[in-house]
Amino acid sequence: MGLLKRMRTGDRSHPAEQYLNQGDHLHALVPAQGGLHPFSMLVIGVAALAGIVLTVDLPWVQVSLISTTVFATAAVLTMSRYRLLALTDADIVVMRTRALRPAKPVELLDRIERTAPFDIRGSAWGQIVVGDEKLWVHRRYHGHLEEADARLAAAPRGMRAASSSAYRAARAKKKVRNVGRRHR
Template sequence: MGMLKRIRTADRSHPADQFLHQGDHVHALVPAQGGLHPFTLLLIGVVALAGIVLTVDLPWVQISLISTTVFATVAVLSMSRYRLLALTDADIVVMRTRALRPAKPVELLERIERIEPFGIRGSGWGQIVVGSEKLWVHRRYHGQLDDADTRLAAAPRRLRSASSTAYRGTRAKKKIRNVGGRHR
């Protein structure tokens, strides 16, 4: 029974496949987070807990600390943007995900041609720039980003833009086809 279950889940494609082109060869799927540093919530919680413990005799201070912590937590969570990056041969496919399901994309945001290395800044949570967005990537995925940078440096320039050129050509055809409106 266990083996049958494993085989069935292995046959399934990844949910990100619906946002990729037919010929795309995905080297890595990397979850990322935009907005404030991911440890911001931890810092807010530690400061609030220390303040609550230190002000045991002042309940009005504790109430204000708790309400401020709740407000700050909601603000940080609402400012966070969750992304899944599919690293293909020549492009980065950026997909939007939800906070509790970072591996299941819900929307295709953009497809960006890879012309520059990521240049990870930071150690635990490294910051990269994808398009015009700054994203935080966990250390666990830094190796995959380094491998993508190595492949980018090794690829000839004409191969780097082949996938992106095909995408732009298809996109232009769709725009021309839809110029007349929906109802003909």
């Protein structure tokens, strides 16, 4: 059974549930990636392979190409930000995930009110803006984003703000309580 079917039937066993409010109705979970374009690793690898093949007689060039490729791969991996977006009726819940477990969130980053539709730019990996962060979403999840846009257009204006205002009020109280505490 799919994840959303399990969640809609009342099975609240997914790790993302701990970051949702009690009254939230989850429509979709969308993994996203911030940073460089996801195909940048492919371009780096193909260019390095072509350079290594073309420089068979020059071992010092091959060693420098391999070193550069390893450095570029490490740089791309460390610059990537992995997110899981939970699309609810009125909000987008943004959670941080790890690279090797993109469906298991480890931290709640933000809860953003849906006021504008997603402007998906791109084909295989579409870029969207969530809050102030640009994220890449695979084509497989573009349908979920388009459904969320359709629900946003169909929802009355007052219904959209109810959930977010309650969240912001609770968040403000928590910030006031935690003033002066240090996080470790």
